[in-house]
Amino acid sequence: MDCRKKTILVVDDEHDILAMVQRMLEREGYTVWTSDNAEKAILMADVHKAHLNLLLTDVQMPGMNGIEMSAVILSENPALLCIYMSGHIPESIAPMGALKEGVNFIRKPFGVGALTEMVNHALVTPGLPPPPPPQ
Numbered sequence: 001m002d003c004r005k006k007t008i009l010v011v012d013d014e015h016d017i018l019a020m021v022q023r024m025l026e027r028e029g030y031t032v033w034t035s036d037n038a039e040k041a042i043l044m045a046d047v048h049k050a051h052l053n054l055l056l057t058d059v060q061m062p063g064m065n066g067i068e069m070s071a072v073i074l075s076e077n078p079a080l081l082c083i084y085m086s087g088h089i090p091e092s093i094a095p096m097g098a099l100k101e102g103v104n105f106i107r108k109p110f111g112v113g114a115l116t117e118m119v120n121h122a123l124v125t126p127g128l129p130p131p132p133p134p135q
Contacts, residue, residue, distance in 0.1 A: 006053035007031040011041040013061040024112045038069035045073040059086040
């Protein structure tokens with residue numbers, strides 16, 4: 001199975017990061033849809049749920065945060081894979097919704113290699129924890 005024929009919804013309120021992540025993933029052959037807020041992402045995920053393979057979301061956003069948003073989206077599409085990204089360490093985010101063990105998480109800033117490795121791993125082996133970060 002060629003995991004690069006998959007569709008990813010990227011959600012981040014920072015437009016520069018959103019555009020950068022979109023370019024990174026499109027260069028790897030993924031179809032990428034973007035949203036700069038949770039409400040729009042929920043609508044997109046609902047309308048296109050049959051075609052969506054992965055949700056890649058920032059954790060801290062104005063209004064509804066990424067953990068809350070993903071819970072709404074996953075309640076309608078429980079098979080959807082999800083990767084969380086943040087500039088903060090997971091332990092500092094835990095009070096917002098407790099990232100659970102085995103949840104995919106990538107810390108900003110990240111390079112294209114780390115991002116594509118995490119995305120490829122999630123799409124090829126869903127349900128497994130991500131690989132350890134490169135040293």
